[in-house]
Amino acid sequence: MENEAAGTSERRGGVRVDPRLVPGRSDRLRRQVEFLLEIDRLKHTFRQTILLDRSRRENSVEHSWHIAVSAALFCEYASTSGVDLGRVIHMLLLHDVVEIDAGDTYCYDEQAGADQREREQKAAERLFGLLPHDQARDFRSLWDEFEEAETPEARYAHAMDRFQAFLHNYFTRGKVWRRHGIRRPQVIDRMQPVERGAPLLWEYVGRLIDDAVQKGYLAP
Amino acid sequence: MENEAAGTSERRGGVRVDPRLVPGRSDRLRRQVEFLLEIDRLKHTFRQTILLDRSRRENSVEHSWHIAVSAALFCEYASTSGVDLGRVIHMLLLHDVVEIDAGDTYCYDEQAGADQREREQKAAERLFGLLPHDQARDFRSLWDEFEEAETPEARYAHAMDRFQAFLHNYFTRGKVWRRHGIRRPQVIDRMQPVERGAPLLWEYVGRLIDDAVQKGYLAP
Numbered sequence: 070m071e072n073e074a075a076g077t078s079e080r081r082g083g084v085r086v087d088p089r090l091v092p093g094r095s096d097r098l099r100r101q102v103e104f105l106l107e108i109d110r111l112k113h114t115f116r117q118t119i120l121l122d123r124s125r126r127e128n129s130v131e132h133s134w135h136i137a138v139s140a141a142l143f144c145e146y147a148s149t150s151g152v153d154l155g156r157v158i159h160m161l162l163l164h165d166v167v168e169i170d171a172g173d174t175y176c177y178d179e180q181a182g183a184d185q186r187e188r189e190q191k192a193a194e195r196l197f198g199l200l201p202h203d204q205a206r207d208f209r210s211l212w213d214e215f216e217e218a219e220t221p222e223a224r225y226a227h228a229m230d231r232f233q234a235f236l237h238n239y240f241t242r243g244k245v246w247r248r249h250g251i252r253r254p255q256v257i258d259r260m261q262p263v264e265r266g267a268p269l270l271w272e273y274v275g276r277l278i279d280d281a282v283q284k285g286y287l288a289p
Numbered sequence: 290m291e292n293e294a295a296g297t298s299e300r301r302g303g304v305r306v307d308p309r310l311v312p313g314r315s316d317r318l319r320r321q322v323e324f325l326l327e328i329d330r331l332k333h334t335f336r337q338t339i340l341l342d343r344s345r346r347e348n349s350v351e352h353s354w355h356i357a358v359s360a361a362l363f364c365e366y367a368s369t370s371g372v373d374l375g376r377v378i379h380m381l382l383l384h385d386v387v388e389i390d391a392g393d394t395y396c397y398d399e400q401a402g403a404d405q406r407e408r409e410q411k412a413a414e415r416l417f418g419l420l421p422h423d424q425a426r427d428f429r430s431l432w433d434e435f436e437e438a439e440t441p442e443a444r445y446a447h448a449m450d451r452f453q454a455f456l457h458n459y460f461t462r463g464k465v466w467r468r469h470g471i472r473r474p475q476v477i478d479r480m481q482p483v484e485r486g487a488p489l490l491w492e493y494v495g496r497l498i499d500d501a502v503q504k505g506y507l508a509p
Contacts, residue, residue, distance in 0.1 A: 084341055084460050090500055092492040101362050102493075105453070106460060108358065109341045112351050121304055121329045131332050134354040138328065138382050142321050142424070155375025162358050162378075204362070233325070240304050240326060272312040273322075280310055 083107045097201045104199045107169070114168045117175045117245050118237045127237070129165040129173060136229040137161045143229070146267040149221035156222045160215045161229060163208060167192035176234075177255055189216075218262070228266030232274065235260060239277045243286025252288040253278060303327045317421045324419045327389070334388045337395045337465050338457045347457070349385040349393060356449040357381045363449065366487040369441035377442045380435045381449060383428060387412035396454075397475055409436075438482070448486025452494065455480060459497045463506025472508040473498060 084106045091099045114129040137158045144154055165173075170192035174181045197209040214223050235256070238246055246256070256278055264271040281287040304326040311319045334349040357378045364374055385393075390412035394401045417429040434443050455476070458466055466476070476498055484491040501507040 087500075090493070090496045092489060092496070098489075098493065102456070105355070105359055105362060106341060106456065109355065109457075112340055112347070113342075113344075120332055121326060122333075124333075127332070128351075130351050130354045131348075134350045134357075134382065135325070135329065137354075137357065137378075139325055141379055141382070142325060142420075155378070158357075158375070158378055158382075159361055162354065162361070200362075236322070236326065237329075269312060269318075273310070273318065276310045276312070280307075 083110065100199060100201050101204070104196075107196065107199055108166055110169045111166060114165070114173050116173045116234075117249075118234050119241055119245060121237060121240055123241050123244060129168050132233065133162055133165050136226075136233045139233055140226065140229045143232075143267060143270060144225075146269045147221070147225040147228075148266055148268055149225070152221050152225050156211070157226045157229075160211050160222065160226045163212055164215045164226070164230070166196055167212070170195060175249075176259055177249060177251055224262070224266040226266075227262035228270065231260055231262050232267065232270055235263070235274055235277070239281055239286065242284070243281055246281075246287050250288060253282050256281075256287060303330065320419060320421050321424070324416075327416065327419055328386055330389045331386060334385070334393050336393045336454075337469075338454050339461055339465060341457060341460055343461050343464060349388050352453065353382055353385050356446075356453045359453055360446065360449045363452075363487060363490060364445075366489045367441070367445040367448075368486055368488055369445070372441050372445050376431070377446050377449075380431050380442065380446045383432055384435045384446070384450070386416055387432070390415060395469075396479055397469060397471055444482070444486040446486070447482035448490065451480055451482050452487065452490055455483070455494055455497070459501055459506065462504070463501055466501075466507050470508060473502050476501075476507060 084103070086099050086102050086106070088094050088096070088099050091102075111133075112128055112130045115126040116129060116132055118127045118132065119125065120127055140157045140161055141154060144152070167189040171185070171188035174185045193209060193212055197205045197212065199205075200208060214220055215226055218224060218227050238244075245251075260271065260274050260278075263274050278287065282289050304323070306319050306322050306326070308314050308316070308319050311322075331353075332348055332350045335346040336349060336352055338347045338352065339345065340347055360377045360381055361374060364372070387409040391405070391408035394405045396402075413429060413432055417425045417432070419425075420428060434440055435446055438444060438447050458464075465471075480491065480494050480498075483494050498507065502509050
């Protein structure tokens with residue numbers, strides 16, 4: 070009854086827009102607003118990574134915002150000059166949206182990783198499918214581009230995704246690495262997208278990895 | 290001692306980068322990384338607005354991400370056609386960063402609003418001042434552009450800022466409006482940037498305001 074009073078009905082935890090209140094009963098605007106409301110749920114998806122003050126885990130929205138800012142900040146280090154920064158940022162803002170349905174998969178969890186791709190494809194289908202057709206196609210194609218990691222923009226975007234998580238691990242003294250018994254070769258492997266997408270930042274990462282092992286944040 | 294062991298020292302809750310580990314001891318890269326780490330603190334700034342499932346307040350980073358996505362989503366409704374979307378998104382990602390020092394000021398709190406501008410200017414000075422000179426200037430100028438709300442990009446950005454908060458208030462059945470005894474004319478006044486920056490969305494907002502009053506989410 071409370072839902073009805075709100076002019077909304079809840080569906081998989083989401084919110085539905087009353088089409089009678091949308092100007093011209095525009096199906097397009099209704100879909101756009103429903104998508105915007107639906108992605109609010111990403112604020113409840115928590116990652117393994119913790120905040121720098123170590124008070125709690127970071128959620129996927131916070132991570133997405135942080136790497137979108139980092140893309141603007143570190144643009145000069147992209148391996149290909151002249152990347153379309155707007156496209157990179159748009160990609161980064163959306164890249165984790167599928168976790169609303171598929172959850173966050175810890176990067177060193179091989180078991181969960183096995184069906185991750187399938188879960189995420191399904192999620193992309195449903196979530197971007199909420200949008201009007203042209204936007205569903207455009208947003209989905211940005212998400213696919215990120216996943217394929219082949220264009221200069223996607224490669225740089227991946228570098229940002231990994232670099233921020235790495236900095237959080239290092240500057241929280243490896244709290245999460247230690248908890249999971251992560252070893253140096255795993256981190257080096259995980260950081261290859263940084264080498265590929267932003268070589269100078271990779272040089273910095275390499276030094277911090279050495280330092281992390283020396284200080285006991287990371288197993289050798 | 291634990292700080293020293295981490296190769297970092299804490300300063301106003303922030304993290305300092307050890308320059309000896311930065312490739313070429315680059316002051317530029319050190320500043321960029323320190324800025325990125327510093328802005329992690331915005332994840333601790335909570336707004337009055339609540340999440341759609343009403344479980345908790347939203348933080349300023351979550352809000353920033355949400356309106357950056359909304360800018361891409363609703364671009365066709367901007368009052369000026371051909372706005373530079375990349376610029377709008379960059380502006381929105383940064384617009385709340387000053388709250389790290391200045392805190393979030395509730396929009397209907399006139400007392401706190403009185404010295405808000407001064408507090409935020411000081412914060413902008415300190416925070417963007419962490420960056421290398423050219424980026425300090427560029428990021429600050431984007432922030433100033435947003436504050437002045439005069440360019441087509443800044444006007445559309447403001448519309449997004451207000452529209453998302455409004456939707457959260459409406460779709461959580463006015464929980465926050467009711468708690469603060471907010472009335473219809475205050476909301477109409479607060480939503481003027483939507484009328485200015487995205488007229489069709491304003492039409493939708495107007496209908497939802499009427500509906501909110503009718504349903505008792507908002508006082509007349």
